[in-house]
Amino acid sequence: MLKYINDTTNSQEEYGYACARIRELEKGLLNKDIIKKMIDSPDLGSSLKVLVENNLCEYTFENTETHSINLVLDNILKRTIDIVNEISPYPYLFHLFKWKYDFHNLKVLLKAKVLNKRGLYPLYSIGNISSNGLSSAVFEGKYQLIPVKFERILKQAETEYLKSESLQLMEIILDQGYYEIIFEQLEEINQVFLFYFYKTELDLLNFNIACRCKIRDIKKSKLAEILINYGHLSMQKVIDIYDNSIPSWPNNFQKTEYFSIFEEGIRYWVQEKSLLKLEQLSDDFLLNLLKIGKYTTFGLESIIAYYYAKENDLKNIRIISNGKRYGFSDNIIQKYIRDTYV
Template identity: 30%
Template sequence: MAVSKTKYAYAVGRVRVLETRLLDKGKFDRMLEATSAGEVLKVLAETSYSSYLAELTGAYEFETILRKEMANVLADFEKMSPQPELVALIALSYDLHNLKVLFKNKYLGVENTDILFPAGAIPLHRLKYAVEDENFREFPEVLRRAGEQILDEFVVSRDPQLIDLYLDRALFELRLTSAQKARSGFLEGLFQRQVDLLNLNTFLRVKKMGRSKDFLKQALLPGGLIAGELLLELLDESLEELISRLSTTRYSAVSGEGIREWMDTGTATRLEKLSDDFITAYLQRGRHSPFGLEPLIGYLWAKQVEIKNIRLVMVGKINGLPTEAIRERLRNVYL
């Protein structure tokens, strides 16, 4: 159901204050110039992350503060949004991440509980119980169906890619359906673009593996703006043909530069950066809306990008990467 945009006035006012605390390019430049991960943390001590730093016993534990910050942001936004169920659509990605980890722990005999996210739209203890007891009845229909498909098919195929496939499909089906019900063209456009960019990445990986069109058809997510039929048609063509066919679309810059680097290096690093920057540019268009959902969703994305950039810098410093190698991986900041 649509909600009067004026109901967002208070929440947008809060966002304007929070935006002033986002890390700008200058802060990231200082982090890049730091000589070690410990020195990066000293820069973070001057920011909104300072309250978490006392809990750390060393730079290698930095991931703890990033997860806590994002969890706190999500909790605050669900409280202040007139439509918390739409904010929950963003948090849902962390639930799906947790489900992927829990399913793989269960079926592959691994123990990766340290990478579980502490807060999403569904409490972590409920996710653990559902996977352990193989009972998804209390979940939304789309997630219940995905969980049951994994239970039925993984025992036969033993293919961990099925876990990612069914959960990614469930995530975007739920997101797109909810955006349409809310009559939010803005949200629907966001999720459609995310589907397209994920499908481009999937296309490249499937092509590199030499898999069939049937495999690609199963792997592609529905609901994007790029027709799945186009990607299926191009699977047996050169990547230059893919670039040519996308050159007149909104994805021309992303596909041109990102796919060419893939062709040269065999990695999707540049494509993933350009994809994130593309979503940032889309969300920036709604940033100055005085009322409505757009500034809230834009801020949540900005925070996710900020945390991703901090992680890239910290990992780079810990592993002794050159400053320029780290810099070229950083995403554009939202402000």
């Protein structure tokens, strides 16, 4: 983790207040023991009680209904975003984090439109763009309430679906749009760590996209179109190895820090025909990168790390609660669980 330290690490004194407050807030994050106790609990109710028993009182659920749990978790996410907004000396982090929810909403709405499934959608209300504005843009073609760039990405994704009839390709176009906006903002923000983090996230996503494309026999020429630029890894390298068999791919990344993830993830795919392990290891790798935030007294690393750690906790709670609800064994639930920040 120390290799991510750069010139600006621990030298941005304007983040002193935020970092100290984050240290206190980090006590509300889940650790491995709590996760283990939750998984070992006999049912969903007692699993959720473990959180309150460990003084994590913000996780107080009225009942074990899916809707009730989601409501509490969504409120916690909203509160986390509000805290980020409150403690950040500059507002850019707040906006940067919220784009993810706009694109999530856009994916949900576009899927509903192309599959002709109108009704209630699980939309986030914490994006930069109001969900009503997005909804009228998608369904009624009223683009006044969304940025021009968003309109272009939306139309591009729709066109892609009409051409290929593939939801996955449509989603990839939206992912491209997401990173386009993120990296455009990063250029303005000019924070080394943010660049490093998003580039790493993108490398892992690109490898994942390449694997999925290969599994679905998508042509190499198409892959070149859908891989997303901006990452550390050269896209050409991924395209060059595309014709080889997937198990041989990791060897081409031996000199990169991703080698062990790719190797283990692909080994799992060979055995189980599932990319689950690759996704899990990628998430853990990013979380590990963020652990630099624990050692930062003056820098935005702590804020980013706290936000992602909280998001990761919510993901783990959702995995456990769904696993318990549908009666999956502890071992199966454990397979899906992500690493913890604390």
